[in-house]
Amino acid sequence: MKNAYSFFNRFIIITILAVFTSPIFAQENQNTKSASSFGFYTDPHYQFLNTLFQEILQEGPLTVFLPTKDAFENLSQDQKDLYFQHPYTELIDLLKGHMVSGVYNSNNLTDGTSLNAINENPLTISHEDHNIYVNDSKVVRANVYLGRSIIHFIDQVILPTTTVYDIIKDSEAHNTLETAINAAELDGALMGEGMFTVFAPTDDAFSALPAGTVEALLEDPTGDLAQILLYHVVGSKALSTDLSDGQMVETLQGQEVEVGIFKGKVTINGAEVVMKDIVTDNGVVHVIDAVILPPVNTSVDNGFAQTQFTVAPNPASTTTQVTFNSSYIDMINFNIYDATGKVVMQKYNYSSGEYVDVSSLSKGLYFIVIKNENISKTQKLMIR
Numbered sequence: 001m002k003n004a005y006s007f008f009n010r011f012i013i014i015t016i017l018a019v020f021t022s023p024i025f026a027q028e029n030q031n032t033k034s035a036s037s038f039g040f041y042t043d044p045h046y047q048f049l050n051t052l053f054q055e056i057l058q059e060g061p062l063t064v065f066l067p068t069k070d071a072f073e074n075l076s077q078d079q080k081d082l083y084f085q086h087p088y089t090e091l092i093d094l095l096k097g098h099m100v101s102g103v104y105n106s107n108n109l110t111d112g113t114s115l116n117a118i119n120e121n122p123l124t125i126s127h128e129d130h131n132i133y134v135n136d137s138k139v140v141r142a143n144v145y146l147g148r149s150i151i152h153f154i155d156q157v158i159l160p161t162t163t164v165y166d167i168i169k170d171s172e173a174h175n176t177l178e179t180a181i182n183a184a185e186l187d188g189a190l191m192g193e194g195m196f197t198v199f200a201p202t203d204d205a206f207s208a209l210p211a212g213t214v215e216a217l218l219e220d221p222t223g224d225l226a227q228i229l230l231y232h233v234v235g236s237k238a239l240s241t242d243l244s245d246g247q248m249v250e251t252l253q254g255q256e257v258e259v260g261i262f263k264g265k266v267t268i269n270g271a272e273v274v275m276k277d278i279v280t281d282n283g284v285v286h287v288i289d290a291v292i293l294p295p296v297n298t299s300v301d302n303g304f305a306q307t308q309f310t311v312a313p314n315p316a317s318t319t320t321q322v323t324f325n326s327s328y329i330d331m332i333n334f335n336i337y338d339a340t341g342k343v344v345m346q347k348y349n350y351s352s353g354e355y356v357d358v359s360s361l362s363k364g365l366y367f368i369v370i371k372n373e374n375i376s377k378t379q380k381l382m383i384r
Contacts, residue, residue: 060149063104063115065123065134067157075157097121097160103150106132106142121160134158162280164198165190173287176206176214183221184229185380189365194282195237197249199257199268201291209291222380227253230367230378231294235337237283240266240276252337253378254369255294268292311368315382319355322368322379334370336361336381358383 075083083091096119104115109132113125123134132139137154144151165187168174177200181187190196206214217225230253238249245261260267266276271290278285309324324332336345336358344361358381366381 060147061101061103062118062149063100063102064149064151065098065100065137065139065154065158066151067098067137068140068153068155071137071155071157079159093119094157094160097158098154103148105150106139106152109134109139109152119160121158123158163191163282164194164196164280164285167278167280167285168198168200171200173202173204174200176203177201180206180214180218180221180225180229183218184226185222186226186229190233190282192282192365195235196283197234197236197238198283198285199232199271199273199288199292200285201232201271201288202274205271205288205290226380227378228291228293231255231257231292235342239279239284240273240286252367253294254367254371257292309368309370309377309379311379311381314380315384316358317384318359319357320381321353321355322350322370324352324370332370334368337367337369338364 072080083094097117099118100115100123101118109125111125111127115123115125117123126133132142132152134152134154135158137156137158139152140155141153144153165181168178168181168190171178181190190198217228231251233252234249235252243249243259243261243266245259247259248256249259250256257269260270266273266286268286268288269292271288271292273286274289275287278287309322311320311322313320322332322334332350332352333346333348334350335343335347338344344366345356345358347356350356361383363383366383368379368381370377
């Protein structure tokens with residue numbers, strides 16, 4: 001993580017090191033309850049959690065949505081390994097996502113209430129069939145008091161919500177990519193619902209480009225830079241196990257990348273996947289060791305590579321115009337894709353400057369992709 005740990009993190013770490021065997025006690029109507037009353041048992045992992053929560057809650061007032069023992073048991077083995085093998089980082093952050101500053105008893109947890117956990121993860125309260133839910137976790141026991149804090153037990157662990165953009169933003173190896181995405185105004189799309197697959201070049205990959213390349217691209221971030229970035233994004237979720245040797249995958253830029261698999265190594269247009277399958281809530285990130293560039297046809301015969309396109313008005317709400325200035329092309333065909341890569345509109349034999357009715361499109365980010373043989377050009381379109 002780029003941000004330094006706060007004093008609260010350091011306090012938790014110190015208390016964990018100091019105490020590992022104390023049971024967690026709570027008061028419900030002034031009665032003292034043992035750890036076993038909370039559904040935990042003597043497994044070392046859960047003793048650790050008992051101690052952790054006891055020490056944290058002494059710092060209240062807090063409201064804690066505490067997963068039961070069964071909730072932790074129902075995590076996948078990979079999730080258990082991630083959290084319990086990294087208690088001072090991953091587990092602490094996970095637990096923070098279950099805690100809210102202040103005391104909210106069940107009467108305060110009204111339908112539609114929005115809360116922010118102390119790690120800034122959003123929590124939404126909902127009611128269904130006389131039950132209270134926190135995100136998708138049901139409150140199975142409410143209003144257990146401990147000191148100045150209150151505990152509500154839930155039947156599922158609230159896993160953090162992450163997007164493909166979050167992975168890039170929080171990575172120490174992707175500062176240049178983060179800067180480029182922000183400059184090209186693609187951060188909002190990559191935080192959207194998705195699904196996306198991102199082939200994420202490292203800082204070293206960008207440094208390997210000819211001197212001055214990145215700086216030049218950043219001078220026109222919504223032009224060539226956006227095209228290159230979109231060539232690294234697929235509008236669907238593709239794990240490494242979904243890929244096959246020789247497979248061609250269409251990107252949001254409109255052109256395809258080629259998958260290579262040899263002796264267990266995966267490549268995308270020759271760039272090696274050095275870290276695969278970083279799964280998020282809206283897709284997956286694969287880290288690659290080189291920047292991949294869309295192919296460019298320099299033939300002057302069709303003039304398409306030299307043709308410039310504009311979209312205006314943009315943002316639009318009812319109509320927009322695609323305008324191109326070329327002595328080589330009279331009409332074009334193009335598709336409009338939503339942020340997930342789904343084709344939502346197709347236009348054939350379109351003349352420059354004709355109005356396009358976009359009133360049927362929902363608010364959000366779209367991409368107009370114009371193709372000619374093996375060349376594609378993409379422009380963003382915002383619907384408001």
